[in-house]
Amino acid sequence: MTEKKSFRSAFITVTVLFFLWGFITVLVDSLIPRLKDVFELSYFQAGLVQFAFFLAYLVISIPAGALLSRIGYQKGIIVGLVTMAIGCLLFYPAASERVFGIFLLAYFTLAAGITVLQVAANPYVSVLGSEDGASSRLNLSQAFNSLGTAIAPLIGASFLLSDTIMTSEEISTLNDFEKNSYYISEASAVQIPFLYIAGFIGLLAILFLFIKLPKILEKNPVGGYGKLLKNKIVLLGALGIFVYVGAEVAIGSYLVNYFLSMNLSEIIQQNDTMKYISERLLNTDLNSIDSKAIVGTFVVFYWSGAMVGRFIGAYLTKIMNPTKVLAIFAGLAVLMLLISMHSYGLVSMWSILLVGFFNSIMFPTIFALTIDGLGDLKPQASGLLCMAIVGGAVIPPAYGFLTDTIGFKFALFLIIACYAYILLFGILKRKSAVSI
Numbered sequence: 001m002t003e004k005k006s007f008r009s010a011f012i013t014v015t016v017l018f019f020l021w022g023f024i025t026v027l028v029d030s031l032i033p034r035l036k037d038v039f040e041l042s043y044f045q046a047g048l049v050q051f052a053f054f055l056a057y058l059v060i061s062i063p064a065g066a067l068l069s070r071i072g073y074q075k076g077i078i079v080g081l082v083t084m085a086i087g088c089l090l091f092y093p094a095a096s097e098r099v100f101g102i103f104l105l106a107y108f109t110l111a112a113g114i115t116v117l118q119v120a121a122n123p124y125v126s127v128l129g130s131e132d133g134a135s136s137r138l139n140l141s142q143a144f145n146s147l148g149t150a151i152a153p154l155i156g157a158s159f160l161l162s163d164t165i166m167t168s169e170e171i172s173t174l175n176d177f178e179k180n181s182y183y184i185s186e187a188s189a190v191q192i193p194f195l196y197i198a199g200f201i202g203l204l205a206i207l208f209l210f211i212k213l214p215k216i217l218e219k220n221p222v223g224g225y226g227k228l229l230k231n232k233i234v235l236l237g238a239l240g241i242f243v244y245v246g247a248e249v250a251i252g253s254y255l256v257n258y259f260l261s262m263n264l265s266e267i268i269q270q271n272d273t274m275k276y277i278s279e280r281l282l283n284t285d286l287n288s289i290d291s292k293a294i295v296g297t298f299v300v301f302y303w304s305g306a307m308v309g310r311f312i313g314a315y316l317t318k319i320m321n322p323t324k325v326l327a328i329f330a331g332l333a334v335l336m337l338l339i340s341m342h343s344y345g346l347v348s349m350w351s352i353l354l355v356g357f358f359n360s361i362m363f364p365t366i367f368a369l370t371i372d373g374l375g376d377l378k379p380q381a382s383g384l385l386c387m388a389i390v391g392g393a394v395i396p397p398a399y400g401f402l403t404d405t406i407g408f409k410f411a412l413f414l415i416i417a418c419y420a421y422i423l424l425f426g427i428l429k430r431k432s433a434v435s436i
Contacts, residue, residue, distance in 0.1 A: 010124075013211060015141045017077065017121050020204070021114045023148030024084070024197065026303055027155060028053060028107065032253050043257065043400035050253055052104040054245070054393030056111035057118075057386055064119040065383020073379075074208060076120040081205035084113030088198035118386045122367055123378040138364035139314040146307030146360065150300055155193065228374075228381055237370025240425045241388040244362045246395025247418035251355060252303070253396050256296045258408050259349060265291035267345055268298075274346065298349065302356035309360025317365060326365045327426030333358040333419045341412050362422060369429060 032049050068076040087110025094102035125141045228234050259265070268274040278297045309329075316325050333355050340352040371381045395418065402411035 011137070011141070014077075014121050014124055015144050016204070017117050018141045018145035019148040020201070021084075021117055021148070022145035023152045024088075024110065025053075025114065026149040026152035026252065027193070027197075028110070032256075043254070043403045044397055046253075046400060048397060049104070049107060050249055050396040051393040053107040053111040054249070054390050056108050057115050057388075058390035058393065060112045060115040061119055061383045061385075061387035061389070062380075063383075064116045064386070065380040067116075068120055068379040068383075073120045073124045076116055078205055078208050080113045080116030080120065081201050081208065082113070083116060084110055085198045085201040085205065087111070087113055088194045088201065091194040115386055115389075118389070119379065119382045122364075122386070123371060123382040136314050136318045138368045139310050139317055139361055142360075142364040143307055143310035143314060146303060146310050150304030150307045152303065228377060228384055234370055234374075234381060234384060236425060236428070237366055238384055238388040240366040240370075240422055241363065241385050242391035243395070243418035243421050244359075244366065244391070245389045246391030247415045248359050248362075249392040250396040250399040250415055251352065252299070254399065254403065254408070255299050255302060255352070256292055258352070259295035259298070260291060261408050262344055262348060264345070264349055265294045268294055271346070298353065301350075301353045305354060305356035306360045309357040310364070313361030313365070317361065321430060322361075322365045322369060323426050323430040325361055325426075326369075327423050327430065329358045329361055330419050330423035330426060334416055334423065337412050337416050337419070341409050366422070366425070 028049075032046050064076070064080075067079070071079075087106055087108075090102065090106035090109055094106050121141075122138065125137050268278055278294055281297045281300065313325065313329075336351045336354045336358065340348045340355075343351065367382075367385055370385060371378050374381050395414065399411050399414055402414055405411075
């Protein structure tokens with residue numbers, strides 16, 4: 001009973017971290033349309049923002065897994081939080097100096113901290129109880145991650161997208177006083193939210209210095225990565241994480257621009273129901289804000305759909321085979337994308353937003369199925385799986401390149417291919433007799 005209570009308390013504490021990195025990751029997405037306007041970037045160049053963010057997963061994940069094997073989950077969490085706080089603080093000089101390279105460095109540093117948290121928290125939650133309940137526990141924790149992702153678009157739309165960005169030609173017409181005032185106003189829109197976030201992360205780091213989490217790891221396995229690279233299930237699962245994260249991030253990053261390309265801002269303002277929803281969420285008159293904020297408001301339904309789906313998924317993966325749930329959700333994500341491709345207006349908008357709901361159980365279910373039964377190799381397996389999150393660095397720029405070349409609609413074939421693999425992975429896992 002004491003162990004169960006200890007596990008429950010640890011689960012609740014660590015789940016706060018899931019909320020935190022979900023919120024920050026999607027808030028970062030909200031900056032992309034802003035940076036695209038500020039630096040007058042192509043869609044491919046805008047995708048480099050996500051490349052810098054998710055490159056950290058490729059670079060940091062394996063060292064993080066090795067570090068956790070030595071210092072344990074709790075100290076690893078503190079390292080991750082401190083690194084995240086430093087990344088948030090870097091947004092201050094990046095915004096002040098208007099240097100794209102400093103923004104990329106801030107993104108990379110922030111993501112490095114999130115990577116350490118991911119490598120620590122996912123396997124830690126999976127072992128806070130029975131192996132059979134690992135998928136359900138991870139889905140529940142990820143539901144709170146999705147709560148963070150659901151709130152972030154509203155914060156992003158209100159603070160990062162609500163003002164109109166001037167082009168370089170427009171700025172050149174301003175006098176020195178007007179130009180300086182504009183730069184200060186623009187910088188503060190980015191600086192203030194990230195300063196608050198850095199402060200909150202600092203408080204969390206102090207909290208984790210003093211709380212006592214159950215010690216799970218018993219030994220530091222030798223040759224762990226060599227064994228894992230020979231494990232077919234681990235490799236298939238890593239590819240599943242790669243394509244899932246890439247697809248989810250590509251959709252989330254370009255939703256605002258995708259909606260703008262279909263003139264959805266005008267359609268929303270002309271539709272009484274859509275206008276009411278947008279005005280209630282933003283708590284302002286749509287005539288007073290930029291079109292990016294109007295369509296950006298609806299991105300909240302993409303991420304909140306994932307939150308609702310994960311609460312449902314925590315139950316479904318308890319009563320059904322998780323591989324079956326995974327295959328069904330992946331198949332329905334493909335269907336929604338096909339509908340969005342072949343339609344316009346509100347039908348196209350709502351069908352692609354529904355992909356968020358079907359995304360919900362994919363990451364935690366793939367993750368839990370892959371590390372099941374790996375024992376003390378779980379931190380290192382988690383490192384490999386988190387390294388696969390680099391899909392978020394590869395697929396969004398590729399999608400941006402395809403968008404520049406053939407347009408948003410046809411570029412969605414790349415995203416469909418990602419979900420098709422996840423569907424295949426679910427089917428193969430269900431049929432496989434290999435212990436996972």
